Amino acid sequence: MIKIGKSLKNYTADADKAVSPEETVSRAKSAFEMHDRQILSELKRIDTGRLNIPVYLSICGETARESMPTRKQMGKGSTPVQAQASALMELAERYSYFSFVQDEHNFKNLTWNDAVETIGSQLISIDEIIKSTGEDISAQAAAEVLSLVKWQFTPATLVGENKGIYVPFTWFKKLNEFNGCSAGNSYEESILQGCCELIERHCCALVDSNMNQTATIDQHNIDDPVLQELLSKFTSNGIKVWLKDFTLDMPVPTVAAIAYDPATFPGLSEIVYTAGTATSPAKAAIRALTEVAQLAGDFHSGSNYEASGLPKYTNLKDIQWLIQGPTTNLDALPDISHQDMGQELMTLCRDLRDLGYNLYSIPTLNKNLNIPANYNFIPGFRFRERTTNTTIGMITGRILAEDTEPLFALDGLDSLSRLYQDAFFIPFYQGMVYLRLNDFDQAMSMFNQAQDQQPDNESRALCSFYNAYTLSLQSEWPKTIPYLNMAIDCDPLVKEYFNLRGVAFFKQKNYEKAAHDFQKALDLDSGSATDLANLGLCYLNIGQKKAAVETLSQALELDPNLEYAKKGLAQITL
Structure with missing residues (x-):
């Protein structure tokens, strides 16, 4: 359990921190330097200087790239040293989080009913699980659904009450992804920042909706x-x-x-x-x-x-x-600022509790870095990227489809279908399981069935995409195009849809259309090394050698391990 104590502010110019940004940078660099360049490969400034507001990138080293989906983190601040500190701490929080996730020793694998018997009064209330989706479901029915799979339970702190409690980490990870990760010079600083970011996402989601x-x-x-x-x-x-x-x-x-x-x-x-x-x-x-x-x-x-x-x-x-x-x-606007961040945090938790919300925090400190880091969540809070119409059954079904043995998953989804009759997510998850079993015909049958039941364009796009992906596994490239067109029409802001359509055109030697789609993917995520490499190979096949060299080099700068990009670059003689 994390005990919230006193953490005084010793820097307050453009952010509230326990130590100066110079000290933060010194500490973080020392921690990373102990591992050569395996976690932090490079720290560099990337703004052009026009606004004179510094922006820095922390580039992941090889060890960090093995555990993290991101390759670079951005840092911001009104001064160069604060932007450096921000970029370094962003890397620390993400590396700590993903290292924590991958360490099985951090978890007890239990169904909900088993957790009730094993953990007892230290278990988070099932009402908090229900609140996290907003679903209208009884505690008994929720427990029945949650007992279809095993969850990774781990100790957390109910921050406002300084109380240790066990939570199903997998549940909140699936629901919130890594929203809520934080790092700081003290636990109080880290958790306060994480809580503020959760509030930011919640308010933004409500205004946007x-x-x-x-x-x-x-x-x-x-x-x-x-x-x-x-x-x-x-x-x-x-x-x-x-x-x-x-x-x-x-x-x-x-x-x-x-x-x-x-x-x-x-x-x-x-x-x-x-x-x-x-x-x-x-x-x-x-x-x-x-x-x-x-x-x-x-x-x-x-x-x-x-x-x-x-x-x-x-x-x-x-x-x-x-x-x-x-x-x-x-x-x-409201102002609860205080010289002591521990006091701010306890005031914030009290005020949130008055609104019906509780802040939980899991310590994710990585012993190799020794920088305070946390994963924070507030059941009932929203964020924009989360799928609408989320239910306990939907999240449980996703665990079954993605993380359990396929035949067990099919049995579990069959049980889930009796609890959630005619649920739109059941056939989609069944299609995912059949895909894992390489039963492509049955997978496509389920994705097509799911397509007609989806409540929104985003979900319909996903069904179309998986139909295309299933065909791509069979090298049926021309047949993927109509499904990918449909996915992009329904949801044009997902880079993976453009990426796969680009691959499909590339496989058919239609390099101009492929290049267009890889560029569209890059418009949505400029840091995608694979899309840069794919675009470079398109340029190579079109005969634009200079553009190919430039783009392939950029891809290898982001990910030096892209062998096909190296091979393509080696073919070019200007």
Whole structure:
């Protein structure tokens, strides 16, 4: 159990930290340097300097790449050293999290009913599991569903009460992915940051879903000097910025920022839309603005950012609802700031509890780094990327389909179908299991059956994609195209759909169309090394050798282990 104590702020310029960014950078670099370049390969500045708001990248080393799905982490701040600290701590939190996930010693594998008998009063309430989906289901029925599979139970802390409790980690991992990861110079700093990020995602999800007007913050009545300077760096370059109050009913302020450059949009820049949450309004706004700088490529580099907590708008018409609304002053937003981050955290937990929410935190500190790190979650909170219509049965079905032995999974899904009659997710998960059994005909039959039952375009797109993927495993490349067209029509913001269609065109030697799709995938995720490599091979086959060299080299910079990219590059003589 983590005991929340005193953690005083010794740095408060653009963020609240237990030590200065110089000290954070020194400590983090020392921890990484003990492992040569295996965890941290490189730390480099990537902004062009136009805004003079620094952005840094921490590049993963070989050991980190083996355990993490990401290859690089971005860091933000109003000064170079704070941006460096941010990038380094981002790597620390993710490496710690994924190392924790992969260590079986951290978990007890139990069904829910077994956990009730084994863990007893230290087990998280099933009401919290039900709250995490918002499903209308009895505790008895929920327990029956949760007992169809084994979950990875691990100790956590109910932060507001300083109470140790066991939680089904797999449940919250499937539900929230790695939203809620954090790291800091102290556990109090880490958990407070993680909690603020959860609140940020929750508020953003609600605003995005409901599209209600929110108040616009008057930038003329801001007296924080760091925030004033950041705003001037945008406005002096002709960039339009709106600050919005997304706090809703939460006890700490959430500020959203929308920015675009009329001189370079849409050719060389994008509309950037982000948010920040902190214990004081100024720090929340600073966080939002430095996040804009992190994603914007200085509004003139032609970069593309990947949307996460908020959607990505490509047309000014689409943000009109967002920039409207009454005006408010920044200091009208809630402020629970205190010199002691431990006190802030306990105040925040008390106020959340009054709203019916509890904060839980799992320590994920990696002994090789010894940097405080956590995985935090608040049952009942939302985030935008989560599938709508989520139920306990849907998450349990996903565990069955992805993580259990196929024949056991089919039996479990059959039991689940009796508890959730005519549920739209059952045939899809059955198709996933048949795919694992290499029964391609039955898999496609189930995906087609599922297609007609899905409640939204996102889910229909996934069914179409898996039909295409099943055909790709049989090298039926021409047959994949109609399914992938359908997937992209339903959900054009998923890079994997463009990637697979690009591969399908490439396999048919239609390199121009393949290049178009790989570029579309890169527009959605500019850091995808495989799509860069695929695009480079398209250029090679089209005869554009210079572009092929440049693109393949970029791919190998991101992932030096892409052998087919090395092979393609070796073929080229300029």
